[in-house]
Amino acid sequence: MTGEDRTALYRLFDESGHLLYVGVTAHPQNRWKTHRTESSWWDEVRLREIEWLPSRVDALIQEAAEIAARRPRYNKHPGRSTPSAGETRSVKHQAKLGEVPRARPSGATEQELAEFDRRVEAKLRGPEPVVDGLPGxxxxxxxxxxxxxxxxxxxxxxxxxxxxxxxxxxxxxxxxxxxxxxxxxxxxxxxxxxxxxxxxxxxx
Structure with a gap:
């Protein structure tokens, strides 16, 4: 994996600290321009928070999890895509159970989707052991x-x-x-x- 794989997970907040939107991008400045012209709520944004992750897949997984758990005001659907076939439980119910949302992110390549699904299935089987020392x-x-x-x-x-x-x-x-x-x-x-x-x- 190279530095070119890095992808930003970004969070947008209003003046009261409420989370408005969570997204992913490799080019934050370009994304701000897109939001400015296409997002009617852009004028509400007062704080932009950027977290760089090692790969786009990492960012997509984190994005889906945060949308399900934190319910940003302007993210319309978990993962911004249609849930996978066979899903019967709502994402809200999954979030209460502490599960990883099954919505597959749009705009990803087939390889990224396959990796996304593999890692989600691994998380659903059980939490991975903490090996880096981060407390619960x-x-x-x-x-x-x-x-x-x-x-x-x-x-x-x-x-x-x-x-x-x-x-x-x-x-x-x-x-x-x-x-x-x-x-x-x-x-x-x-x-x-x-x-x-x-x-x-x-x-x-």
């Missing part, structure tokens, strides 16, 4: 709180929206790519700080 959602929040940091502090340092940090701590989405590496490093540092903090005197 509840522990992420506990580490941050023990260090007396706010979600906004984490968001500012990682250059993401506070609602994205909230989604990570609730298990609604997972950090990917460089954001994941920085998040792991930050949590390690916060945990070490909390573990090394002076304990109150038991006799006090």
């Amino acid at each position: 959602p509840a522990e992420r929040a506990a580490i941050r709180q023990a260090a007396r940091w706010k979600q906004s502090d984490v968001a500012e340092l990682l250059q993401v929206h506070r609602l994205t940090v909230s989604a990570w701590e609730q298990g609604k989405s997972e950090p990917r790519g460089e954001s994941r590496k920085r998040y792991i490093y930050l949590l390690d540092k916060l945990k070490a700080r909390a573990d090394g903090a002076p304990q109150p005197d038991a006799g006090a």
Whole structure:
């Protein structure tokens, strides 16, 4: 895989921090121009958040998962495409069960769709073991709180929206790519700080 495979997952927020839209693109500036001319809601956008992922398939999978879990205001359909044949449960019901949405993204090549389906099936069979040291959602929040940091502090340092940090701590989405590496490093540092903090005197 080369740097040319990198694809951006982008999130658009309004002035109140509400998630308006999630999409993928290899060329964010071109996508902004397209939205400006074709999206009637573009004037509502106040914050653009970009997360670079290793491949287009990674970005498409993350996009589908976030649309199902976070319900952006202007994403009309999960994965922006028609659900695959044989699907009987709604994406909303799948999201409650913590499952990966089965909608196959449009605009992808046959090879990307095949890889997308393979990885979705793997996730539906069971969670992959964590091998990079990222704690589970509840522990992420506990580490941050023990260090007396706010979600906004984490968001500012990682250059993401506070609602994205909230989604990570609730298990609604997972950090990917460089954001994941920085998040792991930050949590390690916060945990070490909390573990090394002076304990109150038991006799006090």
